[in-house]
Amino acid sequence: MSTRSLASATARSGGRISWSRVAIYAVLTMGALVAVAPFLYMLTTSVKSLGSVIAGKFWPWLPLGDEAIQWGNYLEAIRRTGWDKQWQMFLFYRYAINTIIVTLATVTGVLLTSVLAAYALAQMDVPGKEFLFLLLLATIMIPSDLTIVPQVVMMFQLKWYNTYLALIVPFLASVFGIFLLRQFFMQIPRDLFDAALIDGSGHLRYLFTIVMPLSKPALVSVALINFIWAWDSFKWPLLVTRDSNMRVLAVGLQQFLVGEGGTNIHLMMAFSAMVTVPVIVFYFFTQKYFTEGITTTGIKG
Amino acid sequence: MAAISQAVPPTPRTGWLTGRRLRKLQEAGLGYLFLLPAFGILIVFQFFPVFYGFYISLCNWKVTGCYNLMPVRNYVSLDASNPIAAAIGSLPLGNYFKAFQDPEMWHSLLVTVTYSAISVPLQLGIALVLAYLLFQNIRGKPVYRVLIFMPYITSTVASASVWAFLYSPDKGPINAALHALGLPAFKWLNESRGIFEIVGSAAGVHLPNWAAGPGLALIAIIFYTTWVFVGYDTTIFMAGLGNIPNELYEAAKIDGASGWQLFRRITIPLLSPTTFFLLIYTVIGTFKAFNHIFVMTPLEIAGDPTTTTSLLIFRQMFQYNRYGYSAALSFVLFAVILTLTIIQNRVAGRRVVYS
Numbered sequence: 001m002s003t004r005s006l007a008s009a010t011a012r013s014g015g016r017i018s019w020s021r022v023a024i025y026a027v028l029t030m031g032a033l034v035a036v037a038p039f040l041y042m043l044t045t046s047v048k049s050l051g052s053v054i055a056g057k058f059w060p061w062l063p064l065g066d067e068a069i070q071w072g073n074y075l076e077a078i079r080r081t082g083w084d085k086q087w088q089m090f091l092f093y094r095y096a097i098n099t100i101i102v103t104l105a106t107v108t109g110v111l112l113t114s115v116l117a118a119y120a121l122a123q124m125d126v127p128g129k130e131f132l133f134l135l136l137l138a139t140i141m142i143p144s145d146l147t148i149v150p151q152v153v154m155m156f157q158l159k160w161y162n163t164y165l166a167l168i169v170p171f172l173a174s175v176f177g178i179f180l181l182r183q184f185f186m187q188i189p190r191d192l193f194d195a196a197l198i199d200g201s202g203h204l205r206y207l208f209t210i211v212m213p214l215s216k217p218a219l220v221s222v223a224l225i226n227f228i229w230a231w232d233s234f235k236w237p238l239l240v241t242r243d244s245n246m247r248v249l250a251v252g253l254q255q256f257l258v259g260e261g262g263t264n265i266h267l268m269m270a271f272s273a274m275v276t277v278p279v280i281v282f283y284f285f286t287q288k289y290f291t292e293g294i295t296t297t298g299i300k301g
Numbered sequence: 302m303a304a305i306s307q308a309v310p311p312t313p314r315t316g317w318l319t320g321r322r323l324r325k326l327q328e329a330g331l332g333y334l335f336l337l338p339a340f341g342i343l344i345v346f347q348f349f350p351v352f353y354g355f356y357i358s359l360c361n362w363k364v365t366g367c368y369n370l371m372p373v374r375n376y377v378s379l380d381a382s383n384p385i386a387a388a389i390g391s392l393p394l395g396n397y398f399k400a401f402q403d404p405e406m407w408h409s410l411l412v413t414v415t416y417s418a419i420s421v422p423l424q425l426g427i428a429l430v431l432a433y434l435l436f437q438n439i440r441g442k443p444v445y446r447v448l449i450f451m452p453y454i455t456s457t458v459a460s461a462s463v464w465a466f467l468y469s470p471d472k473g474p475i476n477a478a479l480h481a482l483g484l485p486a487f488k489w490l491n492e493s494r495g496i497f498e499i500v501g502s503a504a505g506v507h508l509p510n511w512a513a514g515p516g517l518a519l520i521a522i523i524f525y526t527t528w529v530f531v532g533y534d535t536t537i538f539m540a541g542l543g544n545i546p547n548e549l550y551e552a553a554k555i556d557g558a559s560g561w562q563l564f565r566r567i568t569i570p571l572l573s574p575t576t577f578f579l580l581i582y583t584v585i586g587t588f589k590a591f592n593h594i595f596v597m598t599p600l601e602i603a604g605d606p607t608t609t610t611s612l613l614i615f616r617q618m619f620q621y622n623r624y625g626y627s628a629a630l631s632f633v634l635f636a637v638i639l640t641l642t643i644i645q646n647r648v649a650g651r652r653v654v655y656s
Contacts, residue, residue: 024434031431032448035532039451041474042463056477117339125325126332132340139347143589145611146635149618149628150350150357156365173342203331234458234592239619250458254596257462265466272459283454287447290454294533295540 095252114177122185184218221293358628371395396629417587428534450532492517516606541575
């Protein structure tokens, strides 16, 4: 609901076309087109034959051309990733399962640890919690490059290298999640807890039956943003996995790009589409929460 | 303290651990229990590694242990008969001395700074314009927002792979489009020559090395970075615009201010806390950028035009197993980021207007 009209005052002056409005729409449409064009290119190329890609045919299908839509590219891309003997399936499926395992475990874990910590920081009398909050602030200042070498070394020492533990455990807590939820929980008046206490409810029950249902938008934001981060992670899985059947989709795609996909552009595009489309579809249904989560932490962060 | 203890009602005499005190203790205990999982993970995997990393950076690190501390004298020739020089020589800072003598390290810092210095203003400038336009009374605002934000949420490796092909010198659509417009084709990600060098040689001027400018490959990656992050920056800018009270605009309009004056005198200053946040955030973001740079950098390219320090750290560790050296490099990079953040705080922080 925006009722602001900064430059639009001219727009309503009479029935003639306001050129400044036209310019605004032109710039925005350009921006949106640039944002979307690579995706459209990816999707169209993923169903072309390699010949059409190399010939630079923009629309090889009917009515401009005679090529059928090459849905088979997707199966071919999956087949070309190779065979996982351990689980008896194409490696692509293994990458997808690994990604889903890691993403689900991370998001669930982050939600659980963040809810508990944020609640303690926002609503409980814990001596020294100001110090712990400062510690949290300091964590944000630590750049990932500073800790990546010791983290990898630790994975070797813990014997977690090339296992799911390495892909999941270090990410089971999220500073962003704690921040966002703490901010949300602080808005809940303490009187509400005192009332619940009279009803015989303890902290844990109060948290799960009253605080969490009240904070649904914040919880969804944290879950979604951590889902995107986990799905997107590439550097860490590349560093701490060795076997092809431990790869996640992002690493699998990069390996495919270096190998087969470098020449088979149509297959590379099909692979990219399979990594991207689930997230985009998911985003379209949930975008409101993304914006909320990003702006609340962004501005206050 | 005395005043507080007087205010507390006297505890029943039946024992020390009863009533209010017991409840307080229970609450504290439960609180720590709640904090333990999150803080445990953060301390073990975020905090401890900072100190551990420093220790590793002092070492000649072999597989999983410190083989020996890396003395300075391994990389600097010192007069052993001089006791002060000998003492310096035995300090375990060898990896740092190695880093300062490593031309690759300096080159990577230059690439990182260039990458940041070009992409931050570009990103923020475009995002500010888009946010300002989106904030006008326009139709289809949610559609524009969603579409512009889309690159930010998609898998980096996937979109970088797609862009790598868009840039392909012989088959890519970007060169095809340039060709259709009668413009020359470029090698984009495979071009290690500097942009000024390319322009110069097209004009028949031979530029000296120092004037070659950033490699075209780096510029190509900067375009991609801009494409990804503009949506995020726009979203944050829009939230900032929403915080500016409308009355200010109304009042200024009554005083006869033009659209540009409104933007220059109200929007820009009142948006400055948001701009400042984004500036710090994106500078740090560009310094740790890795995934897309790694994916878009060809396996073999002369002169490493896109090797940022983050990439160099990765290579030293992943390809050469030089853990000690890459840990030292990461501390050098951290020092640079910290210095820049402090400078930004001093310089830009002063110009921020808090309403």
